[in-house]
Amino acid sequence: MIRAAELVVLDTTDIEEVVMNATSVATRGLTALDRCDRCGAQAYVRAVLATSGGELLFCAHHAREVESKLRPQTTEWQDESSKLHEKPVFEDAD
Template identity: 45%
Template sequence: MTMTTERVRTAEPLKLVDRCDRCGAQAFVRVEFGLTLDLLFCGHHFRRHESALLTHHPEIIVRDERDRINHRPSVSANAE
């Protein structure tokens, strides 16, 4: 294992401590703007901003991990 900073530019999975930049919920989507800026979104806020992001920033890289949302228990899993 090598020592790296926390924000390595790889497909590192989102962690429990990664939070939506809009509401502070657990983040499941990472949107990468080039080398310096990431935005994190919960499923709800990514869905809300997805079309605008992709329209205005076609260069972004989206790492969508929403398929993991229901893979483990969550205190907010009953919101539906």
């Protein structure tokens, strides 16, 4: 996984491969195991980079902080921060 601090713009000649990789990465939902590359909190945003097909994960706070600069460099911006406002569903214990 590419960390935000290690972000390097790479040149690629095989755009189809990059798009396929980016599509397959972004098709899965984020889970509680996905962590922000900046602070280690739960990630709610996945940014798939157009140049390399790599991904960066961010908590909602850090995603808002970098979105305006980073989003134009992505093929996918998967934002699941609406999950922060969902009410938990508890099953009745009988």
